[in-house]
Amino acid sequence: MIEIENVRKSFGALEVLKGIDLTVSKGEVVTVIGGSGSGKSTLLTCINGLEPIDSGRITLDGTDVHAKGTDLNKLRSKVGIVFQQWNAFPHLTVLENVMLAPRKVLGLAKDRAEEIAVKQLTHVGLAEKLSVYPNRMSGGQQQRMAIARALAMSPEYMLFDEVTSALDPMLVGEVLDTLRMLASEGMTMICVTHEMKFAREVSDRVAFFHQGVMAEIASPEQLFDAPQHVETQKFLAATH
Amino acid sequence: MFETALTWSDLAFLAQGAGMTLLVTAVSVTAGTVLGVIFGVIRFQVGPYWSIPLTFVLDVFRSVPLLIQLVLGNAFQSIARLGWPPFTTSCVILSLYTAAYCTEIVRGGISSVPVTTRRAARSLGMTWWQDMRYIVAPLATRVSLPSWIGLTLGVMKDSALVLWLGLIELLRASQILVTRLQEPLFILMICGAIYFILSFPVARLGGYLEKRWSPND
Numbered sequence: 297m298i299e300i301e302n303v304r305k306s307f308g309a310l311e312v313l314k315g316i317d318l319t320v321s322k323g324e325v326v327t328v329i330g331g332s333g334s335g336k337s338t339l340l341t342c343i344n345g346l347e348p349i350d351s352g353r354i355t356l357d358g359t360d361v362h363a364k365g366t367d368l369n370k371l372r373s374k375v376g377i378v379f380q381q382w383n384a385f386p387h388l389t390v391l392e393n394v395m396l397a398p399r400k401v402l403g404l405a406k407d408r409a410e411e412i413a414v415k416q417l418t419h420v421g422l423a424e425k426l427s428v429y430p431n432r433m434s435g436g437q438q439q440r441m442a443i444a445r446a447l448a449m450s451p452e453y454m455l456f457d458e459v460t461s462a463l464d465p466m467l468v469g470e471v472l473d474t475l476r477m478l479a480s481e482g483m484t485m486i487c488v489t490h491e492m493k494f495a496r497e498v499s500d501r502v503a504f505f506h507q508g509v510m511a512e513i514a515s516p517e518q519l520f521d522a523p524q525h526v527e528t529q530k531f532l533a534a535t536h
Numbered sequence: 537m538f539e540t541a542l543t544w545s546d547l548a549f550l551a552q553g554a555g556m557t558l559l560v561t562a563v564s565v566t567a568g569t570v571l572g573v574i575f576g577v578i579r580f581q582v583g584p585y586w587s588i589p590l591t592f593v594l595d596v597f598r599s600v601p602l603l604i605q606l607v608l609g610n611a612f613q614s615i616a617r618l619g620w621p622p623f624t625t626s627c628v629i630l631s632l633y634t635a636a637y638c639t640e641i642v643r644g645g646i647s648s649v650p651v652t653t654r655r656a657a658r659s660l661g662m663t664w665w666q667d668m669r670y671i672v673a674p675l676a677t678r679v680s681l682p683s684w685i686g687l688t689l690g691v692m693k694d695s696a697l698v699l700w701l702g703l704i705e706l707l708r709a710s711q712i713l714v715t716r717l718q719e720p721l722f723i724l725m726i727c728g729a730i731y732f733i734l735s736f737p738v739a740r741l742g743g744y745l746e747k748r749w750s751p752n753d
Binding site: 344346369370371372373376377379381383385386387396397400401402442445446449 | 650652653655656657658659660661662663666670671674675678749
């Protein structure tokens with residue numbers, strides 16, 4: 297369970313998170329929508345401790361992410377994150393990209409890591425690309441590789457930060473299909489996205505962020521068909 | 537026909553000088569690179585403000601002519617009664633000189649690795665060290681290699697200046713022969729050819745590595 301309690305975070309004078317409260321239970325899919333600069337992406341990087349928070353608390357299965365004694369590296373292997381930019385390791389083949397963290401972080405033997413990597417890459421439809429270097433693949437394929445790379449750590453939670461925003465419109469579908477598949481398998485996910493149709497389809501709950509505040513959170517039917525908050529109404533009107 | 541007083545033993549003498557050039561270069565480039573990597577990582581990690589003292593010292597080694605550094609370094613070691621032989625003094629000065637340039641090369645290489653790529657590595661649970669070792673080092677090496685090869689070739693030629701401390705390296709050996717045989721053109725041509733033979737494999741190695749790595753980029 298991910299518990300976010302009254303989290304505040306500023307970059308200099310700009311307060312990007314103004315007291316966020318959100319609890320995500322095991323197996324739940326929560327999507328976060330909202331305009332640029334609303335703090336959606338920052339929240340994700342706070343959840344896995346890439347960004348410190350100013351106040352409040354984020355706990356993962358009871359472990360306080362931002363407490364002094366927390367082993368962030370251990371914690372991060374439980375929480376996979378995939379970014380807008382896929383960030384392939386360009387000097388490694390697709391297979392090596394996925395094998396690296398299981399070998400070095402989890403300390404798995406080479407065969408075992410390879411087995412897991414092949415399984416995950418097959419899962420996202422890249423079984424044919426094992427020995428290819430990332431730069432020889434399309435953005436969609438690289439993004440799916442990044443997803444497989446995160447999954448190879450057998451995370452309990454997955455965070456997706458606008459994973460289709462940098463993609464060619466033609467390639468968005470294949471990545472969303474991968475996310476749909478994960479959701480249907482019961483993965484606990486928080487997805488920051490601009491894909492409204494996708495959000496409506498996969499989410500258990502949809503949260504709307506506006507200027508660092510979670511203005512509204514509800515079931516997709518409720519939020520998309522009968523938004524309560526005036527900013528949600530404006531945002532949805534503008535994106536349709 | 538072409539006639540020369542140069543004998544086989546003179547050529548052996550030149551080869552010995554070349555050996556000294558190689559040895560001084562190898563020691564200095566190795567030590568300078570190790571130091572350069574350490575300083576480069578420090579400079580990158582602590583940021584421009586906290587590395588001001590280090591940067592200042594390295595700037596001194598980059599801006600003062602090497603000849604002056606060698607002469608002053610030698611004077612300093614005798615004042616401080618370190619009792620270093622010329623070979624040690626030469627290697628220490630040349631290493632610091634190399635390190636000063638190498639630091640910038642390393643820092644530039646590390647900066648060239650996108651922050652987002654490093655974030656991805658860290659978010660997979662890799663430690664700072666693992667990120668450095670498996671992601672940053674290989675990527676930064678690719679970017680830095682051409683400059684580092686250039687630096688190595690430069691240091692090999694600059695190492696000729698250690699003759700001022702009395703070391704008989706390739707150039708000094710040639711000078712000795714020129715003084716004795718009075719055939720400057722011929723001997724300096726041989727000397728230049730030897731420098732070329734020493735440098736060529738290093739330059740080719742660089743070309744080879746660049747080519748081998750390029751399909752991945």
